[in-house]
Every structure is written in C-alpha cells, then in structure tokens.
Amino acid sequence: MFRPINGEDMTMIELDQKKRSGSYYTKPEIVSLILDILGYTSEKPLFEYSLLEPATGEGAFLVQVVERLIESYKRYHVVNTLFSNQDYSFHLLRNAICSIEVDSLKYEKLRKNIFETLNKYNIPQTLITRLLDQWLISTDFLRWNKPVVQTFDFVVGNPPYIRIENLNNIDDKHYRRVYPTLYDRADIYIAFIEHGLEMLSNKGVLSYICTDRFTKNRYGKEIRRYINGNYHVVHFVDIHNTQPFVDQVSAYPCIFTLQKGSEGISRTLKLNALSAKQLENARSYLLKGEEIVDQDFSSHTLKNWFIGSDPWVLNGERARELLHKIEQSYPLITEAPHNIHVGIGVATGANDIYLVKPNEVDLESDILLPIVTKDDIKTGQVDWSGKYVINPYKNDGSLVDLEKYPKLMKYLNMHQERLKARSTAKNSPSKWYKTIDRIYPERLSIPKLLIPDIKSKNLVVLDSGQYYPEHSLYYLTAGSWDIQALQALLSCSIVKFFIWSYATKMRGDYLRYQAQYLKKIRLPTDISIDEIDLLKMYYHSGNLEGIEKLAQKLYSLTDDEMNDIRDLVN
Structure with missing residues (x-):
C-alpha cells in the first residue's frame, strides 16, 4: 500500500x-x-x-x-x-x-x-x-x-x-x-x-x-x-x-x-483550510452548487468565463463588473495622455559582488552608482544603506576595458570563478564580468516612484532622482503627471484593486507588484490643478481617507462601488 x-x-x-x-x-x-x-x-x-x-x-x-x-x-x-x-x-x-x-x-x-x-x-x-x-x-x-x-x-x-x-x-x-x-x-x-x-x-x-x-x-x-x-x-x-x-x-x-x-457555469472557490469539514463543504459547492457560509470558504459562480488570453480574474461577478466599468472609461497608465514608463531595476546575477560600499572596497569612483533596494524603502521613504552598484558598461553599452580600471580588474578577478559560473557569463564567455541587465546611468537622475515586488498593500516611495533601482524594485516615471500627485493616487484602494485583480496572490494574501500588473493600472484623465494640489496635500499630511474620497470622484464611482472595492481589497 x-x-x-x-x-x-x-x-x-x-x-x-x-x-x-x-x-x-x-x-x-x-x-x-x-x-x-x-x-x-x-x-x-x-x-x-x-x-x-x-x-x-x-x-x-x-x-x-x-x-x-x-x-x-x-x-x-x-x-x-x-x-x-x-x-x-x-x-x-x-x-x-x-x-x-x-x-x-x-x-x-x-x-x-x-x-x-x-x-x-x-x-x-x-x-x-x-x-x-x-x-x-x-x-x-x-x-x-x-x-x-x-x-x-x-x-x-x-x-x-x-x-x-x-x-x-x-x-x-x-x-x-x-x-x-x-x-x-x-x-x-x-x-x-x-x-x-x-x-x-x-x-x-x-x-x-x-x-x-x-x-x-x-x-x-x-x-x-x-x-x-x-x-x-x-x-x-x-x-x-x-x-x-x-x-x-x-x-x-x-x-x-x-x-x-x-x-x-464555472464554480470558483477559495479554501483557507483543508479540514474534513472544509473538504466536504468544497464537494457540496463544487458538485451540487450548495452555498456554504464559512469564514474559511469563499465561492463564486461565473456565468461567463474569460476570452482569449485574458487573465483569469477569479474574484466573483461583482469584481469583474467593477473592473470592466473602470477599464472601459480610462486609459492604461502607459498610454496617452499619461505616458508613464514602468520598469524594473537592474539584475546583476551576484548582488553580493556588484553591490558595494566604497569605504569597504577600493574601486574607481566613476564606475559606481548609488543603488536603492527594497530594504532601503521599508519605512515609506528612502533610507539609503550607502551601497553602490558597479557599472561595468560604457555609455554605448559595451563593457569597460578592465586594463583601464586596475582596481576594478583586481576586484573582479578575485570573484572571477563565481562570475563566470553565472548563466549570463556562460552565454557570453568574453563578457564574463557583465551584469545580467545593462545599466543606463541616465536613469539615475530621473525622478521616479519605487515599488517593491511583494507587498500586502500599496507602497509607493518617491526618489527625486538620486538612486539607481535594484532588481527587487519596480519604478514608474512621471510621464505627464506631477510625480507627487501620482504617488498619492497610486496609494488608493482603486489602484490596489487593479493589482488585486490581475496579480498572482501569494501565501498570506501578499500581492506581486510586477511590471506586467502595474501596466494594467488605468488612470483618470480630467484632473484639475486644484485636484492635483489636493492629492499632494492629502498625501503629505497622511490623510489617506481624503485621497480615497478624491480618487472615488476622479474615477466617477458611486459610494456603493467604492465600498465594494475597499471591501474586496482590504
């Protein structure tokens, strides 16, 4: 047996x-x-x-x-x-x-x-x-x-x-x-x-x-x-x-x-426990359609499934109706007139080698860029660790000549075995000291909003143009927006509703704030200067309820619709 x-x-x-x-x-x-x-x-x-x-x-x-x-x-x-x-x-x-x-x-x-x-x-x-x-x-x-x-x-x-x-x-x-x-x-x-x-x-x-x-x-x-x-x-x-x-x-x-x-019809179910009772309840709902009232049991019956390659937003008919209403009314964050760029920070393939502190490693200063990671923004603002990323690239994208950077050459040679073992190095043996992603120094000075990959709620941190983001962070440029007003609006429940609808959910109901899901966000277009100023004022004073109320108005949602969204995502 x-x-x-x-x-x-x-x-x-x-x-x-x-x-x-x-x-x-x-x-x-x-x-x-x-x-x-x-x-x-x-x-x-x-x-x-x-x-x-x-x-x-x-x-x-x-x-x-x-x-x-x-x-x-x-x-x-x-x-x-x-x-x-x-x-x-x-x-x-x-x-x-x-x-x-x-x-x-x-x-x-x-x-x-x-x-x-x-x-x-x-x-x-x-x-x-x-x-x-x-x-x-x-x-x-x-x-x-x-x-x-x-x-x-x-x-x-x-x-x-x-x-x-x-x-x-x-x-x-x-x-x-x-x-x-x-x-x-x-x-x-x-x-x-x-x-x-x-x-x-x-x-x-x-x-x-x-x-x-x-x-x-x-x-x-x-x-x-x-x-x-x-x-x-x-x-x-x-x-x-x-x-x-x-x-x-x-x-x-x-x-x-x-x-x-x-x-x-399609019967969808979320189980938070696998006790004998829960499994029997699951059978009753999935096979017979019996409605079950239980805090560890959430079910939805869908009359229509999804079309083509659309993501499966499995949160019930009400969630789909609300999402559809907003998506029909407002353009994507990356589209005109917003034109916001969504990107991800640099992947090095060996952070413990490429991320350094100058007082600990002696390297040429012109190949170092200050870098920000998810650990630097836990408080809601940048609390920089003092680390820099080694940039092995010239402005044209080719690698620097190590002979011209003797300190860098000495440092990289110390770690040569590990660096050559990375997949990116195996694919290009002559470029064994390259990072997985190319580094673009001009991105350093661009004001941007930093968002960590995995969170249970929206965390949007402003970098005024001082740091290069690391791979654990996604970033948004301002596009046509006032970046501080954008930061405020991105903290609201409606924006979380987009992520909640599309992103894969992790254990503990954490969400993945990845670029592919951030690009699903839609933003209102007709915003007055006064409303821009209000968003900024509410954010700086910590008035999150004020942001919620203004966001509801900007997205033309009724009180019931806004309450439903907040109930869904919180």
Whole structure:
C-alpha cells in the first residue's frame, strides 16, 4: 500500500531530488477531493472508462484510482467469481488506466505500490502482473502519444513544476517546437496541461493540482488562450493559504477541472483550510452548487468565463463588473495622455559582488552608482544603506576595458570563478564580468516612484532622482503627471484593486507588484490643478481617507462601488 512520505524521516537528499524533479506528493485527502470532482467515483462502471495520469510518481493518485476501479468492478460483478476468469477480467480492465512515469526509480516504486494495492483484493498475481505491464509505462509524457492517437475519458494528476530553462537544450527546443503554449518563460507544467487536454475524449474531463501562476502572468498567455478557446472551466479552487502537499512547499497551488466545450457555469472557490469539514463543504459547492457560509470558504459562480488570453480574474461577478466599468472609461497608465514608463531595476546575477560600499572596497569612483533596494524603502521613504552598484558598461553599452580600471580588474578577478559560473557569463564567455541587465546611468537622475515586488498593500516611495533601482524594485516615471500627485493616487484602494485583480496572490494574501500588473493600472484623465494640489496635500499630511474620497470622484464611482472595492481589497 502506498505510504505518504513523512517529512520527519525524509533525508535532505530526497528533498533535493524532489526539488530538481519538480515533484511533490499530494496528500491523500486532496487526491480524494480531486477524484470526486473529476467524477471518477466507484458508483460508475469505471472499467468502461479510460483514465490517464501523467507524471505518476510513486502512486499518490494512482493508488486511489486503482482502489476506486476495483471497487467499481466488484459492484458490477458477482463477487465469488470476480477474478476466476483472468482473461475476462484482463479484457475488461486493460484499458481502464494508463500511467506515465519517466523516472526509473519512481517507476519501480510505483509498480510495487500498485502491486500491493491490487494484492489486497486477492487478485491472482499473474493477473496483477499482466495489468501492471499494460497500465504502467515508463517514458517521457511530453514525447508520448504525440501526435495524439489515443484519447481518454479522464486525465488527472499533479504535473511537475520545472522551469524550462532548467531543462537541457535538446528537450527545451523540442518541447517549445511541439507545444505552442510554452510561451515566454513558461514552466514545464504548461505543456502537461496542453498535452493532457488534447488527449481528452469528446466528453473527457481533466483535473490537475498545480501552481496557479499561469492564470494571470505573462507566460500563461498562450495556455489561457488555448483553454478559453476550446474548453470549459468547470471548477477552479484557490488553495494558496493551505498545504495540500506532504512536504512544506510554497507552490501557490490551485485545483482546476476542465472539460471539452465552452458552455456552462464555472464554480470558483477559495479554501483557507483543508479540514474534513472544509473538504466536504468544497464537494457540496463544487458538485451540487450548495452555498456554504464559512469564514474559511469563499465561492463564486461565473456565468461567463474569460476570452482569449485574458487573465483569469477569479474574484466573483461583482469584481469583474467593477473592473470592466473602470477599464472601459480610462486609459492604461502607459498610454496617452499619461505616458508613464514602468520598469524594473537592474539584475546583476551576484548582488553580493556588484553591490558595494566604497569605504569597504577600493574601486574607481566613476564606475559606481548609488543603488536603492527594497530594504532601503521599508519605512515609506528612502533610507539609503550607502551601497553602490558597479557599472561595468560604457555609455554605448559595451563593457569597460578592465586594463583601464586596475582596481576594478583586481576586484573582479578575485570573484572571477563565481562570475563566470553565472548563466549570463556562460552565454557570453568574453563578457564574463557583465551584469545580467545593462545599466543606463541616465536613469539615475530621473525622478521616479519605487515599488517593491511583494507587498500586502500599496507602497509607493518617491526618489527625486538620486538612486539607481535594484532588481527587487519596480519604478514608474512621471510621464505627464506631477510625480507627487501620482504617488498619492497610486496609494488608493482603486489602484490596489487593479493589482488585486490581475496579480498572482501569494501565501498570506501578499500581492506581486510586477511590471506586467502595474501596466494594467488605468488612470483618470480630467484632473484639475486644484485636484492635483489636493492629492499632494492629502498625501503629505497622511490623510489617506481624503485621497480615497478624491480618487472615488476622479474615477466617477458611486459610494456603493467604492465600498465594494475597499471591501474586496482590504
């Protein structure tokens, strides 16, 4: 019988192997929920259906699948002659399951676990062996059944979470060529979604547990388009604030169920706890539509899903209505007449080497720029640490000649081994001392608003043009705005509503204030000089309620609409 791995007896080697393979085992009670909402229940003649599980691992899902299959088989057959005719039983069961696992060690453990599961039903061992040989396949799922020949009624599982840049070049190029949804820096689980969906039968259903990053971020654009154009999202369950895996991991998980076709309601749910009661409530809502009143339970039923590559704003119909109203009325922050530039600070690939204090490291002064990080703005204003970033570039973008900077050359040579080990250096060996991003000194003197990546509320800090931002900070230029008035307006609940709607949410309801989400902000256009002055006055006096009231007026929102937005984001 499959035994969930206990975190206390797991070695660090095993944990490291899991991280590298992107595999984490799902808790049994979560597997049970997923199989229930998938519709894979023993009341049905499951031997008449086919189920596929990609990346099966050691059997967290498949053990329960097999148990349900055999219970269903028993329900529909005479018990005392259940397996007496092995050929008959094999014929009925042979196509019920297809399991794919590429890792040879996991595959062997999987065979053992499924053997033990079948053995407890007193099935003849010769029949068990025949079924295992038929059901279990050791191969690369993303290369198997491609082009698709075989289809399935159910697809279920927990696809691996591996960044595609961590794959070897051969696999990377092959997967990107074969799976068009692998857009931008998509992780490999995206291809598992695409391949699983394309193998569904006409009435087939897929249910996965995986990270929800694809629902809103840039790399999920093409998989959203693929799903929205061809499939119906039956269920979507946000379980960020819970731990559905045996090991403690921060994967920002979700559960979703997809079916061929595009019609029907979609039930979305946010669970903040995974107790037996909560899981039973989840079943009642997802399968029957029963409304549940519970502080750890938030549900919405959507009549219409999203179009094309639109991010999945899964916060209920009211939130969508409010967002749509504002978006129809005001231009994006980057568009005319605002023309605000949204950028991100410099990534060096080795901050402990490139970020220095001149009193600690002797370097030529003309290659040093004062740099600001997220740690410098925690108080709401710049409290500079005194660090500078080494700028190895000339104004034309080429690298400086180290022979002309002997102090810099000596310092970089001390760290040469580490610097050359970075991916950016491996791709350009002759430029081994370059930073990942080019540095543009002219950005230093531009007044800008600094915003840290991860926060639970808007933190917008003014830099009057004294610092270069580091990669942990995003920055906005003033465009056509008075920058202090812009700072004030960006602190309001309406602006947070944009981020809240589009950004991926992290555990503890923290939000990602990334450039792709900041660019979703829309700003009002008809603002008087008096209103500009009021925004600045309210901000400097700490009158946040004054900012809220004025923002409500500028966005033409009613009291009820403004209250709804504040309730949603706070």
